[in-house]
Structures are given as C-alpha cells and as structure tokens.
Amino acid sequence: MKLQISYNFTDLNEALDIARKTSDYADIIEVGPLLIYKEGINAIKQFKFNFPKKPIFANAKITASAQNAIGLFAQSGATLISILAGISQNTIKKASDEAKRCGIELILDIIDIHNAGQFMLDAKHLGIDILLIHNPSSIIDPTELSSQWQSIQGNTQLPLYITDKINRENIHQILNLKPQGIAIGSAITKSDNPHLEAQYFKSLLS
Numbered sequence: 091m092k093l094q095i096s097y098n099f100t101d102l103n104e105a106l107d108i109a110r111k112t113s114d115y116a117d118i119i120e121v122g123p124l125l126i127y128k129e130g131i132n133a134i135k136q137f138k139f140n141f142p143k144k145p146i147f148a149n150a151k152i153t154a155s156a157q158n159a160i161g162l163f164a165q166s167g168a169t170l171i172s173i174l175a176g177i178s179q180n181t182i183k184k185a186s187d188e189a190k191r192c193g194i195e196l197i198l199d200i201i202d203i204h205n206a207g208q209f210m211l212d213a214k215h216l217g218i219d220i221l222l223i224h225n226p227s228s229i230i231d232p233t234e235l236s237s238q239w240q241s242i243q244g245n246t247q248l249p250l251y252i253t254d255k256i257n258r259e260n261i262h263q264i265l266n267l268k269p270q271g272i273a274i275g276s277a278i279t280k281s282d283n284p285h286l287e288a289q290y291f292k293s294l295l296s
Contacts, residue, residue, distance in 0.1 A: 091265070091268075091269065091270060091271060091272065091295040092117035092118060092251075092270065092271035092272075092295070093115060093116055093117050093118075093271070093272060093274065093288075093291060093292050093295055094116065094117065094118040094119075094120050094147065094251065094253075094271055094272065094273040094274070095109075095112055095113070095115070095116040095118075095119060095120060095273075095274060095275070095278055095279070095288060096120040096122045096149070096253070096273055096274065096275035096279070097109050097119065097120065097121060097122055097125060097137075097275075097279060098120075098122025098123065098124050098125060098149075098275050098276075098279075099122070099124060099125055099279075100124050100125065100128045101128075102125065102128070102129050102132070102133055102136060105121075105125055105133075105279075106136060106137070106140055108279045108284050109137070109140070109141065110140070111284050111285045111288075112278060112279070112284045112285055112287075112288035113141055113144060114288075115288040115289055115291070115292035116144065116288070117145070117271070118144070118145045118146075118147050118170065118271070118273075119137060119141055119144045119145065119146050119147065120147040120149050120273060120275075121133050121134055121137050121146065121147065121148055121149060121168075122149055122275065123149050123150070123151055126148065126149070126150055131162055131163060131165075131166040132166075134146060134148050134163055134166040134167050134168050135166045135167055137167070138166065138167025138168075139167075145169045145170060146167055146168050146169050146170070147168070147169070147170040147171070147172070147197070148163045148166075148168035148170070148171045148172070149171075149172050149199075150163060150171055150172060150173075151172050151173070151174050151199055152171065152172065152173040152174065152185065153173075153174050153176075153177050154177075154181070156173060156181050156182075156184055156185035156188065157184055157185065157188040159171075160185055160188045160189050160192060160194070160196075161188065161192060163194075164189075164192035164193070164194050165192075168194060169194050169195065170194060170195045170196075170197055170219075170220070171189065171194060171195075171196060171197065172196075172197040172198075172199045172222065173185050173196060173197070173198060173199065174198075174199050174201065175198050175199060175200045175201070175209055176201070179212065179216060182198070182216045182217075182218070183216050183217060186216055186217025186218060187217065189217075189219075190217065195219035195220060196217065196218055196219050196220075197218070197219065197220045197221070197222050197251075198213055198216075198218040198220070198221050198222065199222045200221060200222065200223055200224075201224065208245075209221075210241075210242055210244075210245035210246035210248075211245050211246070213246060213248055214246065214247070214248060218248060219248070219249070220248065220249045220250075220251060220270075220271075221242075221246065221248050221249070221250050221251065222251045222252075222253055222273070223242060223250060223251065223252050223253070223269075224252065224253040224254035239267050249270035249271065250269045250270055250271075251269055251270060251271040251272065251273055252264055252267065252269045252271075252272050252273070253272070253273035253274075253275075255276075255277075256272055256273070256274045256277060257274075257277040258277065258290075261291065261294060262294075265294060265295075272291075272295070274291055277291075278291065
C-alpha cells in the first residue's frame with residue numbers, strides 16, 4: 091500500500107520545507123491544487139528539482155483543455171496528473187491518450203462516489219491508470235465509504251486510492267478497506283511534527 095503525501099499550501103517555500111522533512115516516507119509526492127493555482131507549473135518544476143527520484147503528482151483536477159494541460163505538466167516533471175470524473179468521457183479519453191503519449195499516468199478523481207460502480211466500469215476503457223476515491227464532505231465518513239466499497243472494488247481491477255481528511259482517528263478504518271494507496275495532507279503537513287506524523291502513517295502501511 092502506497093502513501094501519497096499532499097502538499098497543499100499557497101506558499102511554495104513552505105511546501106518545499108515541509109516536503110524536505112517528510113518526503114522520505116512518501117511513495118508519491120502530491121502537489122496540491124492550491125499550490126498549483128498559486129504557482130502554476132513552477133510548483134511542479136520546483137518539486138521535481140528538489141525530489142528528482144520521487145513520482146510527482148500534479149493534482150490539477152483537469153476539466154478542460156486536457157491535452158494541452160497534460161503536455162504542460164508532463165514537460166514540467168509531473169509523472170501523474172488528475173482529471174475530474176464528472177466531465178465528458180470524450181475529454182477523459184483524449185486526456186488519457188495524451189498522458190500515454192507523454193509517458194505519465196492519469197488519475198481519475200471521483201469527487202462524488204454516487205454511481206461509483208458505473209465509473210469503475212467505464213474507467214478502464216477510457217485509459218485511466220488510478221482511481222482516486224473520496225467523499226465530498228469536509229470530514230471523511232469511513233462508514234459511508236465502507237457501504238459502497240464492495241461496489242467500487244467489484245467493478246474494477248484498477249488501483250484504488252482513498253483521500254480526504256484521513257487522520258489518526260480514522261486511519262485504521264480506511265486501511266481495513268485495503269486500498270492500493272492512501273493520500274494524506276494536513277494530518278501530516280500541518281501537524282506540530284510533520285516528520286514524526288509521516289513516519290507514523292508510513293509504519294501502518296503493509
């Protein structure tokens with residue numbers, strides 16, 4: 091199970107500073123949406139420069155101009171990029187084709203897991219590499235997610251990652267679902283000791 095750490099700051103220097111303290115425990119480094127909105131592709135370039143051996147995930151949540159956006163992020167050093175599930179399948183397919191041409195992976199961000207089973211069935215033929223599952227609520231409800239997890243898992247062979255407000259209180263419930271990866275942000279990056287928190291969460295993953 092992989093640990094993806096999300097650095098979702100508006101200050102690039104702060105994000106890089108926290109990343110230097112925690113990146114040893116990250117299988118994937120996520121450059122969060124806020125940082126991308128503030129710094130654009132420069133954020134990707136700086137993370138790639140500072141962590142050249144780590145996969146860099148640009149969580150851009152693409153909705154339009156997908157082919158051009160993917161090309162820009164790939165040239166800047168991203169190895170994974172996200173696109174939202176709610177847009178047209180034609181756009182998603184074009185994005186996946188461009189991602190493959192650029193040699194990067196496309197993550198389908200399912201912000202709302204209603205009708206999740208159908209999204210799972212569609213994702214593979216659209217060329218998706220990873221599915222990112224999370225609740226739209228501000229605090230993840232593992233019970234609610236668990237009730238739909240069987241449908242999610244039963245309709246895809248693609249890797250499943252879970253995100254959204256994962257912390258010490260709910261981590262064991264999340265791990266019981268056995269996703270291929272978890273994405274954690276503020277529980278690590280905004281804690282009093284990010285290094286120790288990253289070490290703790292990484293120690294729980296098999």
